[in-house]
Amino acid sequence: MTDMKKDHETNSDLPRAVGLRRILKWFYAACAIVVLLDLVIHRHIYHPWESLLFFYCVFGFVACVFLVVAAKWMRKLLMRSEDYYDGY
Amino acid sequence: MGIDIPPFVIFFAGALLALMVRRTLLSLICILVPLVSAAFLIFSNSPEARIETSVIGLQLILFNPDKLSLVFGYVFHIAAFLGGIFAWRIRDPVHQAASLAYAGSALGAVFCGDLITLFMFWELMAFTSAFLIWCGGTRNSIDAGIRYLIIQIISGFLLLAGAVMHYQQTGSLEFTHIGLSSTAATLIFIAFGIKCVFPLLHNWLTDAYPEATPAGTVFLSAFTTKVAVYALARGFAGTESLIYIGMIMTCFPIFYAVIENDLRRVLTYSMINQIGFMVVGVGIGTELAINGAASHVFSHIIYKALLFMSMGAVLYRTGKINGSDLGGLYKSMPKTATFCIIGAASISAFPLFSGFVSKSMVISAALIEGYDMVWLALLFASAGVFHHSGIKIPFFAFFAHDSGIRVKEAPTSMLIAMGIAAALCIGIGIFPQYLYSLLPYETNYSAYDATHVLAQIQLLLFSALAFVWLKLSGIYPPELRSVNIDAEWVYRKGFTVAGRWLTIATQAVIASTYSILLGLIDRVYRMILNTTGLNSRVAREWTVDLAVAIVVLLFSIFIIFLVAA
Numbered sequence: 001m002t003d004m005k006k007d008h009e010t011n012s013d014l015p016r017a018v019g020l021r022r023i024l025k026w027f028y029a030a031c032a033i034v035v036l037l038d039l040v041i042h043r044h045i046y047h048p049w050e051s052l053l054f055f056y057c058v059f060g061f062v063a064c065v066f067l068v069v070a071a072k073w074m075r076k077l078l079m080r081s082e083d084y085y086d087g088y
Numbered sequence: 089m090g091i092d093i094p095p096f097v098i099f100f101a102g103a104l105l106a107l108m109v110r111r112t113l114l115s116l117i118c119i120l121v122p123l124v125s126a127a128f129l130i131f132s133n134s135p136e137a138r139i140e141t142s143v144i145g146l147q148l149i150l151f152n153p154d155k156l157s158l159v160f161g162y163v164f165h166i167a168a169f170l171g172g173i174f175a176w177r178i179r180d181p182v183h184q185a186a187s188l189a190y191a192g193s194a195l196g197a198v199f200c201g202d203l204i205t206l207f208m209f210w211e212l213m214a215f216t217s218a219f220l221i222w223c224g225g226t227r228n229s230i231d232a233g234i235r236y237l238i239i240q241i242i243s244g245f246l247l248l249a250g251a252v253m254h255y256q257q258t259g260s261l262e263f264t265h266i267g268l269s270s271t272a273a274t275l276i277f278i279a280f281g282i283k284c285v286f287p288l289l290h291n292w293l294t295d296a297y298p299e300a301t302p303a304g305t306v307f308l309s310a311f312t313t314k315v316a317v318y319a320l321a322r323g324f325a326g327t328e329s330l331i332y333i334g335m336i337m338t339c340f341p342i343f344y345a346v347i348e349n350d351l352r353r354v355l356t357y358s359m360i361n362q363i364g365f366m367v368v369g370v371g372i373g374t375e376l377a378i379n380g381a382a383s384h385v386f387s388h389i390i391y392k393a394l395l396f397m398s399m400g401a402v403l404y405r406t407g408k409i410n411g412s413d414l415g416g417l418y419k420s421m422p423k424t425a426t427f428c429i430i431g432a433a434s435i436s437a438f439p440l441f442s443g444f445v446s447k448s449m450v451i452s453a454a455l456i457e458g459y460d461m462v463w464l465a466l467l468f469a470s471a472g473v474f475h476h477s478g479i480k481i482p483f484f485a486f487f488a489h490d491s492g493i494r495v496k497e498a499p500t501s502m503l504i505a506m507g508i509a510a511a512l513c514i515g516i517g518i519f520p521q522y523l524y525s526l527l528p529y530e531t532n533y534s535a536y537d538a539t540h541v542l543a544q545i546q547l548l549l550f551s552a553l554a555f556v557w558l559k560l561s562g563i564y565p566p567e568l569r570s571v572n573i574d575a576e577w578v579y580r581k582g583f584t585v586a587g588r589w590l591t592i593a594t595q596a597v598i599a600s601t602y603s604i605l606l607g608l609i610d611r612v613y614r615m616i617l618n619t620t621g622l623n624s625r626v627a628r629e630w631t632v633d634l635a636v637a638i639v640v641l642l643f644s645i646f647i648i649f650l651v652a653a
Contacts, residue, residue, distance in 0.1 A: 024556065031553055034546045043539045046455040047463065056467075056546035063471040064554035071346035072565045075572070079347070084571040085580050 031057075092137040094151035094199060095161065096209070098125040099168075099192025106185040114184050118172035121188055125195075126165040129158075138201070146261065149201025155528040156382065160198040160318045162526065163386045164191060167310035167393055170509050174397050175303035176501030186219035187307045194311035198318050202261040203251035203276075206319070210247055210283075213312055214240030220304030221296050229299035235579075236296035240312075243282035250275030266323040277324060284316035284367065285360050287336045291576030293359065294344075298352040298409070302400025305352060309359060309396050310389045317366045317385055326373025331454075334371055335465045337364030342472035344574065349410045349567050351481055352399050355392070358435065358477040361469055362388050368466065369450040372457055375529040380449030382527055387442035387516055391434035394509035395481065398428035401498035401506070402485055408493070411480075411567035416490030424498045425486040427506040434513040436478030437470060439544060442513045445520035445535040448544070452533075470544075471551040478548075479555050484567055 038054055045051050102121035106114055139151040153161060168191040178184060193216055197209035214237060221233035253272035255261050266273045282289045297308050324330060341357035341364075348354045362384070369381030401424045402417060403409045418425040430441070437443035447470065454463045497503070516523050524531050535541075558564040 027549075027552070027556070031549050034542065034549055037542055038546065041538050041542055043542070044537070045539070046452075047460065050543070054546075056543045057550045059467060060471045060547040060550035061554045063468045064475050064551045065558065067342060067468075067472050067475060068346055068554070068558050068564060071343045072563075074343055075347050075565060075568075075570075078573040079568070079570045080573060082569050082571055084573075 092133045092139060092151065093128050094139060094196065095125040095129055095165070096192040096196035096199070098128065099188050099195060103185040103189040103192065106188060107181050111179045111181065114179060114181060115172070115176045118175060118184050118188060119169065122165050122168040122172060122191070126162075126169075129153075129161060129165070146204060147202070148205050149262070150196075150205055151199050152201035153199050156321060156378075157198045157318065159382045159386060159526050159528065160314060161195060163389045164195050164198070164311065164314075166512070167191070167307070167389050170390075170393050170397070170505050171303060171306045171310070173508070174306055174400070174502055174505035176505075177499060178301070178303055180223065182219060183223045183301065183304070186216050186223070187304070190216040190220065190307055190311060194315050197315045201263055203247070203254065203263050204261055206263055207244060207248045207251055210279075210315075211241065211244040213315065214244060217308055217312060220308055221300045223301045223304055224299045225301075226299065232296045232299040236292050239282065239292040243279045246275050246282070247279035250277075250279060263322060265325065268324065268327050268329065277327075280316050280319045280323070281333075282316075283312055284320060285313060285337070285363060286333055287340060288575045290337075290341075290360055291574055294353055294356045294574065295576055295580075297356045297359075298350050302397075302404050305396045305400060306393050309355075309392045313359065313363050314385050314389060317363060317370065317381065320367065321370045321378060321381060325370055325378060327371055330367050330371025331459060331462055332371075334364045334367030334369075335462050337361065337367060338469035339364075339465055339472070342469060342476055344572060345472075345476035346480070347565060347568075347570075347572055349412055349569055351409050351411055351414070351485055352396065352403070354411075354476060354481060355395055355399060358473055359392060361473050362392070362435070364469065365447055365450050365466065368454060368462060372450075372453050372459070374453055374457060376449060376456070376531070376533065377453035379524075379527040379529050379531050379533070380446060380453055383446035383523055384443075384450060386523055386526070387434065387446045387513070390509055390512050390516070391431045391442055394427060394431035394506060394513060395435065395477065397502065397506045397509065398424050398431060399481070399485065401502045404502070405495040405498060406493050410569060411484035411488075412569055414485045414491050414493070415488040416486070417493065417495075418486040419490075420493070420495045421486070421497050423503055424506065425482065427503075427510045428482050428486065430510040430513055432478045432482050434517065436474035436548060437544060438517075438548060439536070439541045440514070440517045442516035442523075444544060445517060445523065448535045448540050449533055452540075467547065471547055474548050474551045475555060479552065 035054060035057055038057070043050060049055055099121055102117055106117050109117065133153070135153070137151055137153060138149065141148050141150060168188075171187060171191075175184065175187065190213060193209045193212035197206055197213065200206050200209060218233050218237040218240075221229055221236055223229075224233075250272045251261065253275065254266070254270075257270060257272055266276060268274060268277055278289075282292075285293050293313070297305050300308055320330065338361050341360040345354045345357040345361070348357060366381040366384050366388070369377040369384065371377075399409065401421070402414065405421065406414065406417070408414055434441040434443045437447045451463065451466050451470070454466055498506070520535060524533065555564070
């Protein structure tokens with residue numbers, strides 16, 4: 001983990017950071033647009049929850065945060081050293 | 089219409105040829121065989137072809153294609169062709185022959201019409217594919233290949249036992265709908281389930297595939313598990329338990345995929361997730377759901393091959409595959425990175441890519457049939473697969489922190505194979521009607537309506553937003569060199585640990601018994617020694633007079649008894 005942090009610092013050159021910031025700006029804009037489209041486009045729905053405002057946006061975000069946080073917690077339980085199975 | 093030649097015949101002939109020709113011709117054979125076989129399948133074989141043979145009184149149906157098996161047959165040819173190009177540089181005849189024989193066995197399995205023939209191809213797949221793992225050439229690949237083979241053979245024997253019992257009960261070996269109704273059916277179901285990576289039976293996949301050669305994994309990812317999906321669709325369509333099995337398969341591997349370091353192993357976990365969608369489709373069993381499962385097999389094989397090829401190319405060039413060792417490779421391998429992103433977009437089911445037009449059918453089927461819980465789980469799994477396959481794979485290999493690795497772009501043959509696969513992914517995504525026309529049932533399904541497209545884009549963009557937020561805030565777990573415990577622990581370590589405990593316990597029991605016995609013997613021995621030996625109290629303290637007195641006493645008692653009697 002410490003190696004990774006070090007790599008991050010030494011290699012985060014300025015042009016890349018600027019590029020990243022630009023990409024992220026476009027990305028946030030796209031997110032905003034699909035949120036707004038939710039208000040405009042009429043859906044054919046099969047399930048009552050689909051008619052909740054921003055259902056898919058909220059679901060996608062919450063699902064992924066839950067996924068990562070749960071996986072991180074799982075690591076405490078399941079992670080072993082790389083040679084765990086060696087010698088068996 | 090010409091003559092009917094089953095694809096497996098051509099592939100097996102090609103495999104034999106590969107073992108005999110000069111090494112420069114080897115790669116050519118691997119590309120030509122799928123093409124020739126596909127040409128026969130499309131142009132020469134009649135649609136109702138049926139080749140039978142009789143062995144020891146059993147009627148075996150070697151070749152009997154229908155609409156369901158043809159979908160699998162076509163895409164297997166595409167996979168063999170892509171794999172053949174990708175493996176162009178391999179000059180090992182064993183590897184090439186094994187991959188052809190393996191593809192041939194898979195084609196034999198989907199086109200055969202009875203359970204015994206299915207069993208034979210089932211086992212042939214196991215043996216031939218094991219070589220692709222062993223060719224990985226490391227100690228790990230040898231061990232993993234052996235574990236893989238043992239599990240595959242167990243699956244085969246369960247299938248054989250089930251088939252024999254099924255024959256005794258019904259008098260028929262024909263492979264049609266079986267349904268979960270008898271012990272025989274249950275055995276066959278579990279046999280299919282092992283190859284189909286049902287939860288807890290799944291670790292052979294995550295254990296062995298990442299140890300195979302870069303090209304070997306491309307072949308492996310296409311055939312074994314999809315033959316199992318086909319077998320379930322033929323024998324157990326509409327079996328409700330499959331819906332829940334599939335649902336679990338879509339959800340649990342994504343957690344592992346997030347924390348796994350080996351990027352090819354991440355892909356194997358996402359394979360289980362994708363196969364889960366197919367199993368759900370088979371379990372629902374309606375026309376839309378079966379179409380969804382079949383079309384998802386078709387798109388999945390191609391984009392999964394593409395992802396494995398891109399990671400294979402990375403491994404081939406850098407010799408590394410751990411996320412913790414890679415990063416920044418887009419500078420060295422921009423084309424591979426682009427193809428990888430196309431594969432990632434396809435598996436994430438972005439509109440205009442292949443995964444979208446097939447996966448949405450399964451999700452729609454779950455919703456229409458009123459499986460609300462399953463629908464929510466599939467949505468969660470869709471967001472999750474984007475997270476780990478769509479973002480994690482390209483991000484940690486080609487972007488993230490710069491690992492400083494500078495290599496050449498992937499070889500041309502690999503780029504061509506990836507290019508064709510990428511073109512197919514986009515082609516299917518934009519023109520899904522060609523894929524839909526191949527499906528087992530007529531369909532007027534349209535993936536591209538405003539509802540589907542907007543819902544999917546919202547789901548994906550906000551999953552990506554979650555990734556960005558987690559990454560920027562430092563919550564996202566770093567890639568760490570590690571092993572994560574999974575169900576395989578039972579047979580990779582559990583038995584050994586159990587054995588070790590058993591040994592210790594046995595030894596303890598033996599040792600304590602031994603020492604107790606020894607103590608007893610010691611005391612008895614001392615007692616005997618104390619009472620009888622020369623140095624005993626008896627020997628030391630008894631006088632002759634006393635001895636005579638005792639003898640006289642005993643003698644008198646004896647006489648009295650005698651007289652009294």
